Amino acid sequence: MIHPIPPGTRDVLPDEMRELRRLHLALVEVFEGRGYGQVSTPAIEYDEVLARGDGRTAASAYRFFDERGDLLALRSDMTVPIARLAATRYADAEPPLRLCYLANAYRAVRPQRGQMREFAQAGIELIGAAAPGGTAEVIEVLTAALDAAGLDRAVIGLGDADLYRQLLAELGVEGEARDSILERLATHDLVGLEAELMEVEGMSEEQCATCVALSQLRGGREVLEEARGLGGAAVERATARIGETYEALEARGVADRVRIDLGLLRDLGYYSGAILEVYDPALGHVLGGGGRYDRLLERFGLDLPAAGFALYLERVHIAQHEEESRRAEQ
Amino acid sequence: MSVEVAGTGRAKADGPLKIAVPRGALLSGTLDALDAAGIDTSAARGESRALIFPGEGVSLVTMRPSDVPTYVEAGAADVGITGKDVLLEQSDRMVYELLDLGYGRCRMVLAGRKGDERLGESQRRLGMMRIATKYPRVAERHFEATGRQVEVIEVKGSVELAPLIGLADGIVDLVATGRTLDENELEVREEIVECTARFVANRVAHKLRSDEVDELTMKLREATAR
Numbered sequence: 001m002i003h004p005i006p007p008g009t010r011d012v013l014p015d016e017m018r019e020l021r022r023l024h025l026a027l028v029e030v031f032e033g034r035g036y037g038q039v040s041t042p043a044i045e046y047d048e049v050l051a052r053g054d055g056r057t058a059a060s061a062y063r064f065f066d067e068r069g070d071l072l073a074l075r076s077d078m079t080v081p082i083a084r085l086a087a088t089r090y091a092d093a094e095p096p097l098r099l100c101y102l103a104n105a106y107r108a109v110r111p112q113r114g115q116m117r118e119f120a121q122a123g124i125e126l127i128g129a130a131a132p133g134g135t136a137e138v139i140e141v142l143t144a145a146l147d148a149a150g151l152d153r154a155v156i157g158l159g160d161a162d163l164y165r166q167l168l169a170e171l172g173v174e175g176e177a178r179d180s181i182l183e184r185l186a187t188h189d190l191v192g193l194e195a196e197l198m199e200v201e202g203m204s205e206e207q208c209a210t211c212v213a214l215s216q217l218r219g220g221r222e223v224l225e226e227a228r229g230l231g232g233a234a235v236e237r238a239t240a241r242i243g244e245t246y247e248a249l250e251a252r253g254v255a256d257r258v259r260i261d262l263g264l265l266r267d268l269g270y271y272s273g274a275i276l277e278v279y280d281p282a283l284g285h286v287l288g289g290g291g292r293y294d295r296l297l298e299r300f301g302l303d304l305p306a307a308g309f310a311l312y313l314e315r316v317h318i319a320q321h322e323e324e325s326r327r328a329e330q
Numbered sequence: 331m332s333v334e335v336a337g338t339g340r341a342k343a344d345g346p347l348k349i350a351v352p353r354g355a356l357l358s359g360t361l362d363a364l365d366a367a368g369i370d371t372s373a374a375r376g377e378s379r380a381l382i383f384p385g386e387g388v389s390l391v392t393m394r395p396s397d398v399p400t401y402v403e404a405g406a407a408d409v410g411i412t413g414k415d416v417l418l419e420q421s422d423r424m425v426y427e428l429l430d431l432g433y434g435r436c437r438m439v440l441a442g443r444k445g446d447e448r449l450g451e452s453q454r455r456l457g458m459m460r461i462a463t464k465y466p467r468v469a470e471r472h473f474e475a476t477g478r479q480v481e482v483i484e485v486k487g488s489v490e491l492a493p494l495i496g497l498a499d500g501i502v503d504l505v506a507t508g509r510t511l512d513e514n515e516l517e518v519r520e521e522i523v524e525c526t527a528r529f530v531a532n533r534v535a536h537k538l539r540s541d542e543v544d545e546l547t548m549k550l551r552e553a554t555a556r
Contacts, residue, residue, distance in 0.1 A: 110422055112404075187424075187426075188426040188428075188533070188536070191427050191430045192427065218540050277537075279538055280534075281344055283534065284535070285405065285533070286533060
């Protein structure tokens with residue numbers, strides 16, 4: 001008899017499980033080895049608590065009532081539950097806190113390989129360490145994790161979440177126009193972006209071109225110079241922030257893994273400052289991401305800066321597999 | 331353009347840049363644009379039934395326009411060209427839309443039978459129009475955004491047939507010259523959106539093969555601006 005399971009979920013059988021477990025262990029060993037203690041939180045939380053962390057993208061696609069009539073939700077990532085955990089369990093602890101996890105999260109995506117509705121994330125949270133030092137530590141752990149997974153060609157994109165918010169404020173763009181421009185930037189719809197920008201009253205063609213050109217800047221350190229050439233106080237501040245982080249990365253010897261990318265914009269509402277994305281040339285999808293969320297913890301009553309990353313475990317596994325077959329072909 | 335920058339060393343590109351090229355109405359415009367951008371497309375112009383045309387630095391992969399977002403999203407093709415109509419219909423496919431290429435211009439319209447008020451009548455007396463289309467999501471969004479209730483009927487073949495023999499009150503379809511509509515006694519009632527060919531890129535290719543993608547974008551921009 002065939003008994004169905006919901007779309008976007010899947011069973012894992014022993015051969016795959018064995019490989020996944022090896023990957024689990026390798027990653028957690030990297031995290032633990034660097035002082036990040038593993039935690040576990042419930043897959044279901046009160047909807048109200050999760051929404052506190054991420055009001056804008058208001059979160060969970062899976063919500064339901066319990067027997068008392070309380071509204072529960074399945075978590076859509078681990079950052080918000082860990083912010084809750086830190087504020088609740090470590091309110092008086094001496095910062096910084098170093099925590100890691102390997103857990104399932106849930107999103108109503110269109111199911112495809114490496115993009116399931118129930119998916120595993122492996123990641124860390126560094127709470128109470130400000131930029132640029134905290135960011136650099138997180139990126140260093142990320143490079144170690146990628147190495148441990150055998151993905152030595154993987155690249156980390158580094159951008160700044162506040163760049164466009166501040167740039168648009170500087171240009172006097174607000175309200176709906178601002179939101180829809182940010183949306184175009186997040187999906188990288190450049191044709192739509194240009195059209196939206198042209199519609200903003202008082203925006204000169206030059207300012208328009210600056211915004212579009214900025215979102216295309218990606219590469220090494222020289223990108224920061226090019227960005228400064230485009231001008232503006234917001235650009236100046238963002239490039240200074242990225243520059244400091246980059247220097248801290250150079251000091252730790254991991255800057256060669258990082259590509260500066262001023263077009264990076266993640267759609268999660270809680271990011272501020274540095275944002276990260278991870279790519280491997282063997283896979284067309286992003287392997288993971290992260291960044292700083294210096295104002296997330298205060299929403300839970302613990303006013304500490306924080307940063308972290310999460311890798312999509314299944315995608316890392318697929319990338320391992322692709323890299324392996326690529327090596328075999330050579 | 332082979333500027334060595336920090337951080338790109340690890341992202342060694344795997345083989346030639348794969349470009350998804352749409353067969354059908356957009357094919358000749360696409361090959362012309364690629365030619366003007368300095369890519370040799372002569373192999374793809376012949377009578378060959380091959381699907382892949384390897385070239386120097388780039389490889390052309392031909393496919394149905396509606397498959398382009400699928401291949402590009404998955405990274406099986408690094409970049410591609412397809413119509414805005416396809417991108418609108420498959421808006422949940424995560425691809426970067428980098429450039430409006432300007433050719434292949436046509437309109438997405440709502441059309442009904444000439445001199446026939448069935449569209450309005452159904453709306454008024456039955457509270458709901460029946461619309462046949464190959465673009466169910468575009469159609470649904472349009473009617474939702476304009477506050478009207480419709481039953482969207484997805485068909486695969488000639489959409490014009492549907493209102494003629496009573497399957498639907500009207501159609502939502504792509505119109506270039508309007509001749510097909512005219513020959514079938516149909517007329518445009520509303521224009522929904524104008525569509526042209528677009529240059530799209532895979533998210534990871536856009537990051538990791540940025541030099542190649544940027545160079546091609548720039549050349550295509552110059553080629554199609556003329």
